[in-house]
Amino acid sequence: MNFEYLRALSAVVETGSFEAAARLVGVTASAVSQRIKALESSVGQVVVRRGPPATATAAGRVLLKMARQVQELEADTLEGLGQGPQRRAAASIAVDSYSLATWFSPVLADMADWADIELDLRITEQNSDRAGLLGKGDVLGAVSTHPNPIGGCRVERLGIMRYIPVAAPALIRRFSNGQGPDWQKMPMIRCTDDDLHDRVLGMRAVSDPPPTHTIPTPDSVLEAARAGLGWGLIPELQFYSTGKATGLARLEPPLYIDVELFWHCWSISSSRLERVSRAIRRASQQLHQS
Template identity: 50%
Template sequence: MNLEHLKALAAVIDEGTFEAAADLLRITPSAVSQRIKALETSVGQVLVRRRVPCATTDAGALLLRMARQVQVLEAETSAALGPGPAARAHLPVAVNADSLATWFLPVLDDAAGWADAALDLHLEDQGFSSQLLREGEVMGAVTSDPVPVSGCRVEPLGSMRYIPVAAPGLRHRFLGSGRLDWAAMPVLKFNSKDNLQQELLAKKDVSRQPPTHTVPSSQGFLAAAKAGLGWGMIPELQLADELEPGSLVRLEELEEGAYEDVVLYWQAWTLDSERLKRITAAVRNAARERLRPVDGGGPIGPSRAGYTRRK
């Protein structure tokens, strides 16, 4: 498993095509193809699906994860040998949009001071982000999956509370006899993976799907709720500055227990890497400041502004 061959594999997957990988590595597309073929010959399996963008096979995912680990260790070894400028190691991390827009922000502040590492964020729903670890796409992930991926360690971060809210005018339109008409009131969803609203409707025995609007943006989702386009489950961190002015109202004031706590975990490679330890510590500290304890207790940190959507 030649190091240059592994670098070519990572470049092809990161850039999406052999031509783009060649530009990154400053070699010809033919040389990239030869390195991938040599790597496939050495392990006796096809590693790359030749499509646009290129993707790994199951065997390729294993090699891709090793390639990324080697790159991190190579950069750290080079820095330890010194002198000279330290190589920047890419730190691919998966995080859901709601986290990125809120409690995860201090991680970006920390990363701004890392001269030897470049953060590479992948947006993915917390219920699916662990798959990126399995495929070797990322070295760490914010996930709702408590079962560690093979070769990874997992630790609980805390829980995000989602609260059903709506614009006052929308709630008033569908409020009759002191109860909301959940079956008729328009609802928002982030994307096809977003089932938080549907879970709440199921708890209320709503069998008919209300009019549904898709808004695949954390900020856009909040803006849509404020505009009265529909109601939605929004993280309480994102609502800190919205409820007091009255631009949004909590729907659980009318219906008891209408909220959802999503427990988040940090999964990362079991790799003895200073850079990986650094980002793990940054994620852990940010979560401790802003997320609820896993047992469902109250908020920990003084600032609860700025969550995001779920995916």
């Protein structure tokens, strides 16, 4: 299969148009169009929906994953030959917002010194479908709660993200029943659609959920909890770095929910991908390791 055809496909999907793809690969828009048509003829299927924006069809997504992996190997080969990167290559990584707000930031600091990578960060939920993102080639790696690898990928355990329930002291006093917080009545703050809060309520034998507010980001959960809107679950890392400073307190008796995190990435031999994996591995040492 002609690599220039695959390169054209990747550029069209990345930029969303034939004209922008032409500028990216350094040829005319007509040449990009001819390469896409030739690719479609060779596989006998339409691979690009002519937008705007231009997007990959189901067949195109299958080829796109291969195209991006081949590009990764090409960049690695050129580096090994001492030719250096022809241009910065995109490194698409999926990570959940709580990880990004806590232990993941050293990865960004590492990447700041890399001249051959443009980071494309995808924010996902911890329990999101990493199989879809990796399987379609949308990302080269993903932080996930799923322990099992998918086809063509490898997985390694990163550690445990520990979540603790916190609230403003005034809210705790307001909803205290003399034996601690009244979990049935005290309002709750959710950041994402997960079962972590339900697990806490189950530990406190609460069958019906209390009044619940939905807040979009980890930082805004802190702000909302500090304002007394309700109690929320936040990473222990976040609490000890900023929580006490913003006047939040842990709910008693001390409770926590542990969530294991894993790093999934393509099973290809690439020094750039291994560099990303090493940076993530180092940063994850902040997590509980047992």
